[in-house]
Amino acid sequence: MSAWIALGRCVQLLPEKVRTEADRPVEMPVEPLVEPLLAHADAFPDCPSLRTSAGMISYGTLARMVRGAAAKIRRVLIHRGERVLLCGPNSPELVAAYFAVHAAGGVAVLLDADITSESARWIAEDSEARLALCERELDLPISVANLAAWCRADEGEQLASLQCSLEDPADLIYTTGTTGRKKGVLLSHANVAYAALNINAFLDTRCDDLECVPLPLSHSFGLGRLRCMAQAGHCLLLLPGMRNPALVLKLLLNARATGLALVPAGFDLILRMTKDHLGDAREHLRYIEIGSAAMPLETKRRLMELLPQTRICHHYGLTEASRAAFIEYHADRDHLASIGRPSPNVEMAVRDGEGHDFPDSQEGEIVVRGRMVMREYWKQPELTRQVLSGGWLRTGDRGYRDAEGYYYLTGRQSDLVNIGGRKVSPEEVEQALCGHPAVVESACVGIPDPQGIVGECLKACVVLRSEVRDEQLVEWLRQRVEEYKIPRVWQRVEKIAKTASGKIQRHLM
């Protein structure tokens, strides 16, 4: 039986010492996350695991879905560690598919539900995936099956024993690289299990929590909430996304949710559209997790006013090192401009380019170490060597630590733009733009979002050979890149400023 349910009752899965000694290293046995999920389901089959607009899914039903899908996946995989692509909107079937891949010994590769076919094909080839489970038609050079059909709780074969161990690879997550080329972050079962342990320890997640998750599960943040659920045994209120922010708040209030996970842009949209109604949740909303981007101080203070009893936890992290630091706004009210302090079981430091530690207050590159730090970049050993050394990960973020141990970000070492929590390479958009018949060349740069919602957005400078309207360029890009990558600001220029070697001088734009 899993250590997580040793208490023998569905009251609190996380041992007390993990929850109360969050500032000190905690040695806890962890298992691949599918183990506590299934053990919890076997012990408490009627407990709710997921709620959607279609109804509630119990842990028992979810476990049948996982074991059934795992049996099907197992028949397709030839070796342990083979990659399986998963593409679909938030749904119980996607949740089941994720854990089924793990149970069958595969590596889950989650794709955005609205990924372009070109990107999906590239990932299928780069990951050398064996199988894709998709909710929509994607033209891929590998076996493709319908995700929902494979993940029903039917009477078919159930996987008898799990095919994964802690050191096996679990997830391959593609993120945007600095050159526009995607890079695959390979995480082991130990990485994701320890990440969940650290997060649950800080948030104090309880098995009777009902957490509202409007984040895409294909994104690191949303996926992290799913991993935490597997370990803590609570229930997720799965929403299709943030397209209607007012609806998200209404559902949260109607369900009397005790938890909420959202990016800063999501809070901004909710506050703008519903004014102070978020405060209506103050009686039941126990915790919030915020992440993937910075939040303006004004918004932080507004949240604190509206939700005086809620633990408002904002994480700092990367796909390569999930939730390396946390700040809780109320407890750390004197350090609101910081990213907080290292998460439980995580070390952080500030170093120079040679790897020497800097003293407090001196600015350098932030590095992190912990069991959640990725194993490697997929098929990129040189890149892995550049960022990983002695267990320490170079984050590429610049910052400093104050005398009380709080870390502050001061900048990034790359051109990547953070749009509402999603990293975008300007080069990818430039390449797409330059295919337009009217465009000679282009250069994109991150600027503060004029509407103040998504933090940063792209501004495109274009050199044209013939007249073209902004809407025509937007429509061109809609066929080639995801919606959030499309520039919000356009400027016609005579030429693009470049260095002697031809590199775009973005700081001049």
Next chain:
Amino acid sequence: MQDNIATVFRKAMRLEESFAIADAMSFDDIPGWDSVGHMNLVMELESHFGISLDMDEIVGLDSVGAVRAIIARKSAD
């Protein structure tokens, strides 16, 4: 009013003039109707028609037809 609503949608979602707007269209049918597009839609509707939408009304803006019905009701008030 149909034309006015089409104009608002095109502006909020950055659509070309030639993009046809129909009442049956919902989130998936209109490019750019994401969370930011939704907020732009609310702002454009309030500005264009000189109205103020409350939370429940904003929740109900889930198709062109629904938008038209809400605007018609607000305009009649």
